[in-house]
C-alpha cells in the first residue's frame with residue numbers, strides 16, 4: 641500500500657522532467673495562521689539578537705549579513721536595512737518550524753526524491769519578502785552554493801512552504817523548467833563577490849521561465865540544480881515562506897555541526 645502523502649509515480653515523473661512539483665493546499669488555513677505567528681516571533685527575536693554584541697556583521701556586494709547564535713541573517717537592501725530578508729538555519733528557532741521538518745507531508749515526498757528511506761535536514765531558511773520592500777533573487781541554482789560542503793549535492797531536494805498567497809505581484813518563485821537536467825552551470829563573471837553564484841545569463845533559456853504562483857499552505861518541491869529566482873515584492877501583501885532542504889540520513893547540516901535526522 642502506498643505511504644500516506646507519498647508522491648504518485650506521475651508526480652515523481654513530473655518532478656524529474658520539470659525539476660519541480662507544486663502540491664496545493666498541503667497545509668490548512670489554521671496551520672498557515674500559526675506559521676505566520678512563528679514568522680513574527682522569529683522576526684522579533686532575531687531583531688533583538690542582531691543588536692547584541694554576539695552578532696558579527698559583514699558585507700557582501702553592499703548587502704549586510706550578520707552571524708549570531710549559530711545562524712545567519714541577511715538584511716534587506718540599502719534603505720530597508722531595518723527589515724529582515726532571510727534567516728538560516730531557522731528550524732531550531734521555533735518549535736513549529738522544528739516540527740515541520742518532520743511533517744510526513746514533506747518528509748514522505750522528500751524520502752522518495754532523495755531515494756532513501758532515512759533522511760536528514762540539510763538546511764532550512766525563512767524568507768520574509770516583506771510587503772513593499774522585499775527584494776528579488778537573481779537567477780541561480782542552489783547546488784553551486786552547496787557543492788563545497790556536500791558530497792551528494794544531487795540528493796538535496798528543496799521544499800518551499802508558502803505562508804502567504806505567492807503571486808507575481810508579491811514576488812513568487814520563478815523557475816526555468818527543465819534546467820536541472822544540465823547539472824551545475826557556470827556562474828556570472830561580473831567582478832562582484834557573489835556573482836559566481838548567479839547562473840551565467842547566456843545559459844538561461846527564458847522560453848522555459850515559469851512563474852509558480854501558489855496559494856498559502858502549498859508546497860513547492862524543487863531540484864537543487866533547478867535555475868530559479870524571484871522578483872521583488874512591491875505589493876501591499878507579504879510573501880513569507882520557509883525553504884527546507886533534505887539529504888540522506890546521518891550527515892551534518894549546512895552551517896551547523898549536528899545531524900538532524902527526520903524522526904517519522
Ligand SMILES: O=C(O)CCC(=O)C(=O)O
Nearest residue numbers: 767777812813868869870
Ligand atoms: O524566496 C525567494 O523568492 C527565492 C529564494 C531563493 O531562491 C533561495 O533562497 O535560494
